[in-house]
Amino acid sequence: MLELSLVERYEDVGSEAAQEVATVLADRKHPVLALPTGGTPRGMYTSIVKRVLRGEIRFSHAHVFNLDEYLDLAPTDSHTFRSYMNATLWSGIAHHPASWVIPDSSPSDPMAECRAYDRALVEAGTLDLAVVGIGENGHLAFNEPGTPWTSTTHVSCLSLETRRAAALAFGGLIQTPTRAITMGLASLLAARRILLLVAGRGKSAILARALLEPPHAAIPASILQTHPNVRILADMEAASEL
Ligand code: PGA
Numbered sequence: 001m002l003e004l005s006l007v008e009r010y011e012d013v014g015s016e017a018a019q020e021v022a023t024v025l026a027d028r029k030h031p032v033l034a035l036p037t038g039g040t041p042r043g044m045y046t047s048i049v050k051r052v053l054r055g056e057i058r059f060s061h062a063h064v065f066n067l068d069e070y071l072d073l074a075p076t077d078s079h080t081f082r083s084y085m086n087a088t089l090w091s092g093i094a095h096h097p098a099s100w101v102i103p104d105s106s107p108s109d110p111m112a113e114c115r116a117y118d119r120a121l122v123e124a125g126t127l128d129l130a131v132v133g134i135g136e137n138g139h140l141a142f143n144e145p146g147t148p149w150t151s152t153t154h155v156s157c158l159s160l161e162t163r164r165a166a167a168l169a170f171g172g173l174i175q176t177p178t179r180a181i182t183m184g185l186a187s188l189l190a191a192r193r194i195l196l197l198v199a200g201r202g203k204s205a206i207l208a209r210a211l212l213e214p215p216h217a218a219i220p221a222s223i224l225q226t227h228p229n230v231r232i233l234a235d236m237e238a239a240s241e242l
Pocket of ligand 1: 041
């Protein structure tokens, strides 16, 4: 079932999302979370760090999976999602999670890296909450259009649209990675609850297609329609075509 929550401003997306994460951290003995990177969740992380610093929540009993990571970047590269998480969340809080799984950005064997990630998912148990964003082409994590719904962790060839969206941060398309490791759609769909964060007018057309068209592989986010427990948290601009 899809629950659509509309909020006035981008800042409200962040604080509402942080509240969802806080609830899981408080309610579960061993919470298992999947967390995103990108522009949209920055407000959520700001809000989470504030809550941790106020002593309202803690991560020390949690198992955290990052949804994806670029390939062919040095692990210390500031563009990796590992660096993003360190800068945006972990450096701001004292007690780190019981485990944090994020694919290596330069593994000697990417397939083995995918299998290790899948094994870690199985060991951690069911994801209590997966927080995701949506790409302008409808991707979920780096599951690009056409990805089978049965997919587990895999190497994704990034679409031109995805690379163009990231190119500014990389200083040009040429420097933008062409591949990534991503959690698969089947693993994502196995989460007890999925929270989709959507902000800005640039996402309005794809959000409308993902929610209003019948689910199909050309728009990976449309698969959310088949999940029993999804909340979409959107600001007014993102929801303007619904
Ligand atoms: P964004 O990315 O939050 O930077 O817009 C979302 C996504 O591409 O999944």
